[in-house]
Amino acid sequence: MTDHLEPLRAESDRFAAAISGADPGARVPSCPDWDLRELVAHLGRVQRFWAGVIERGEDVEPQDPDESLRPAEGEDLVTWFRAGADDLLAAVAAAPPDRPAWTWWEAPRVAGAIARHQVQEAAVHRWDAEVASGRPGTPLDPDAAADALDEFIHITVVEHHRWTPWPGGSGVVELAPTDVAATRWVALGDGGPVPATAAPGAPDATLAGTASDLLLLLYRRIPLGGVTAGGNRALATAFVDWLVVE
Secondary structure, rough: OOOOOOHHHHHHHHHHHOOOOOOOEEEEOOOOOOOEEEEEEEEHHHHHHHHHHHHHHOOOOOOOOOOOOOOOOOOOHHHHHHHHHHHHHHHHOOOOOOOOOOOOOOOEHHHHHHHHHHHHHHHHHHHHHHOOOOOOOOOOOOHHHHHHHHHHHHHHHHHHHHOOOOOOOOOOEEEEEEOOOOOEEEEEEEOOOOEEOOOOOOOEEEEOOOOHHHHHHHHHOHHHHHHHEEHHHHHHHHHHHHHHOO
């Protein structure tokens, strides 16, 4: 499996660089309940967990990640994180993308889909780590961000409706990257969100910005003012406010 291996490696390396030499007790503004050590513990648990899921090669729900798994007091954060990242990278490299695997989303339930999602998991938390360490959060690679934006709309938005049904209001929201050709649309209505790669009608609201900024907006890392909102701003605001993800 190589489609998402190198972007995953790049973002894991950038996360490690962001935490190197940083204060483990520094607060994470984008995850206000966490300090940097907890952010490292979270991503480290996530990457170890999904490495195990890929390696098992079966669509059987595993035990939840061990919440007690974390770097020990005084342990080097980079070394602890790298061990889990290396496990995930090795699992991704070894697994055919169509290998069956359990996922929290309904489909596709294969190793390649996990690898794809883990790119954005690492990238968004790398941005978190940079901000926590006192640096500006740097943008995601445009192509990786565009792929993550597509994955977010077609999987996370749909799954989020299962947990928190769309509260109402109808219209088409357009998400229009300004740096890559990756415009996507979400039709909102009583049946919930319907993602599309072709316009299902004239958009009622448009959110425009770099692919990285649009993804960070959907993850609630930057405010609506960080992109350009056009058309029905109330619909765009309701859509973004409805999405509450880590």
